[in-house]
Amino acid sequence: MSVADYDVVIIGGGIHGVGVAQAAAAAGYSVLLIERAALASGTSSRSSKLIHGGLRYLESARFGLVRESLREREILLRIAPGLVHRVPFHIPVYDNSRRPAWMIRAGLGLYALLGGLSRHARFDTLPRARWDGLDGLDTRGLRAVFRYEDAQTDDTLLTQAVMRSAQKFGAELRCPANFLSARRRDDDYVVHILEGKDEHICRAKALVNAAGPWAGTVLERITPRPAVLPMDLVQGAHIMVGNETRHGIYYLEAPQDGRAVFVMPWQQHTLVGTTETRFDGDLSAVNARPEEVTYLQETLWHYFPGHRGTLLGSFAGLRVLPHGSGAAFHRSRETILHPDNPDRVRLVTVYGGKLTGYRATAVKVMRLLKKSLPARAPRADTSEISLSP
Numbered sequence: 001m002s003v004a005d006y007d008v009v010i011i012g013g014g015i016h017g018v019g020v021a022q023a024a025a026a027a028g029y030s031v032l033l034i035e036r037a038a039l040a041s042g043t044s045s046r047s048s049k050l051i052h053g054g055l056r057y058l059e060s061a062r063f064g065l066v067r068e069s070l071r072e073r074e075i076l077l078r079i080a081p082g083l084v085h086r087v088p089f090h091i092p093v094y095d096n097s098r099r100p101a102w103m104i105r106a107g108l109g110l111y112a113l114l115g116g117l118s119r120h121a122r123f124d125t126l127p128r129a130r131w132d133g134l135d136g137l138d139t140r141g142l143r144a145v146f147r148y149e150d151a152q153t154d155d156t157l158l159t160q161a162v163m164r165s166a167q168k169f170g171a172e173l174r175c176p177a178n179f180l181s182a183r184r185r186d187d188d189y190v191v192h193i194l195e196g197k198d199e200h201i202c203r204a205k206a207l208v209n210a211a212g213p214w215a216g217t218v219l220e221r222i223t224p225r226p227a228v229l230p231m232d233l234v235q236g237a238h239i240m241v242g243n244e245t246r247h248g249i250y251y252l253e254a255p256q257d258g259r260a261v262f263v264m265p266w267q268q269h270t271l272v273g274t275t276e277t278r279f280d281g282d283l284s285a286v287n288a289r290p291e292e293v294t295y296l297q298e299t300l301w302h303y304f305p306g307h308r309g310t311l312l313g314s315f316a317g318l319r320v321l322p323h324g325s326g327a328a329f330h331r332s333r334e335t336i337l338h339p340d341n342p343d344r345v346r347l348v349t350v351y352g353g354k355l356t357g358y359r360a361t362a363v364k365v366m367r368l369l370k371k372s373l374p375a376r377a378p379r380a381d382t383s384e385i386s387l388s389p
């Protein structure tokens with residue numbers, strides 16, 4: 001059994017945990033990150049892999065979220081060019097589409113405005129003569145095809161790259177290692193970790209609970225027991241299909257219910273997602289359900305009648321959303337940072353959020369913890385640190 005001291009101990013090696021590890025280490029603090037399985041083994045490898053503002057969040061008036069995400073997208077394109085790249089997005093509008101062309105045009109105009117009206121923020125419509133070049137998109141009843149730009153990444157590689165960067169600034173990683181418990185004392189937490197058969201103890205001036213869907217389980221292991229925010233878990237599934245879509249990403253309305261579904265090029269194949277299914281099962285067994293696979297296949301075939309590629313696989317991840325009774329689509333996608341004690345924060349729990357905004361979230365977590373941490377000399381600003389695969 002060994003005992004070590006850290007300024008910040010982080011539980012969870014998803015994008016939020018590694019983001020906080022990087023921000024804390026770059027700010028000069030001593031950092032330990034504990035990951036139970038493998039980096040990005042939770043939600044952070046099961047996303048749609050988009051680095052985007054989230055056009056659809058304009059429908060629920062989340063302007064702040066969209067503006068911040070667009071800003072973060074530009075930062076990531078600059079600091080991580082080997083991991084994040086621009087991709088053209090296409091929105092086809094048909095005679096029977098639920099969202100008419102004027103609405104899409106208005107939404108894209110606002111999206112461009114929130115994106116700073118830069119060259120890459122602009123959108124246009126694709127001339128009819130080029131519709132046949134859209135990977136076999138059904139042109140029957142097609143009225144217009146809008147085109148704009150967002151970005152795509154490899155979520156696992158991005159998470160690993162951010163952790164490597166944190167380690168360059170001195171952060172330590174224990175993986176696989178399970179967070180067992182933490183007990184709060186006057187000035188620190190005593191943390192118990194299980195690594196293989198060995199139990200380690202460390203002291204931490206501050207704790208960050210970045211365990212994603214397991215955040216509640218982690219809080220149960222902390223004494224005195226911190227308050228828990230009521231959250232719902234909503235599953236999102238993707239399918240991977242043979243045959244590549246070569247001309248970018250298609251942003252579609254599922255024919256069954258009008259929800260947004262993306263058809264995306266991914267590793268020489270096509271990724272289709274996602275669904276929104278309330279989840280209350282076993283967190284260690286999150287898989288696409290047969291009805292979700294059918295829903296996504298039907299959407300693909302509806303828009304790409306000739307796209308009969310083999311089903312290569314499927315995966316699912318869990319969104320952590322504020323508890324509510326309404327449709328998941330309309331619930332906040334903002335990251336919720338929950339401090340234990342607003343006057344002197346020693347524990348922050350990260351609920352929900354976006355891959356895209358991980359860096360901004362990490363900055364906010366460190367701002368909350370700053371008063372409880374000793375003065376250290378900052379080493380770098382994460383918006384200037386290059387990330388490579």
Ligand SMILES: Cc1cc2nc3c(=O)[nH]c(=O)nc-3n(C[C@H](O)[C@H](O)[C@H](O)COP(=O)(O)OP(=O)(O)OC[C@H]3O[C@@H](n4cnc5c(N)ncnc54)[C@H](O)[C@@H]3O)c2cc1C
Nearest residue numbers: 012014015016036042043044048050179212236353355356
């Ligand atoms: C279907 C879907 C699609 C999405 N698409 C996008 C998208 O295209 N773009 C975007 O910006 N965002 C997207 N998101 C959101 C984004 O993926 C998540 O917000 C993000 O990945 C959450 O990361 P996290 O670090 O909070 O959690 P996770 O990635 O789940 O990480 C939590 C980690 O904690 C570890 N852990 C748990 N308990 C313990 C313990 N006791 N000890 C040690 N470690 C522990 C787990 O093993 C896990 O690795 C999507 C989300 C979903 C569900």
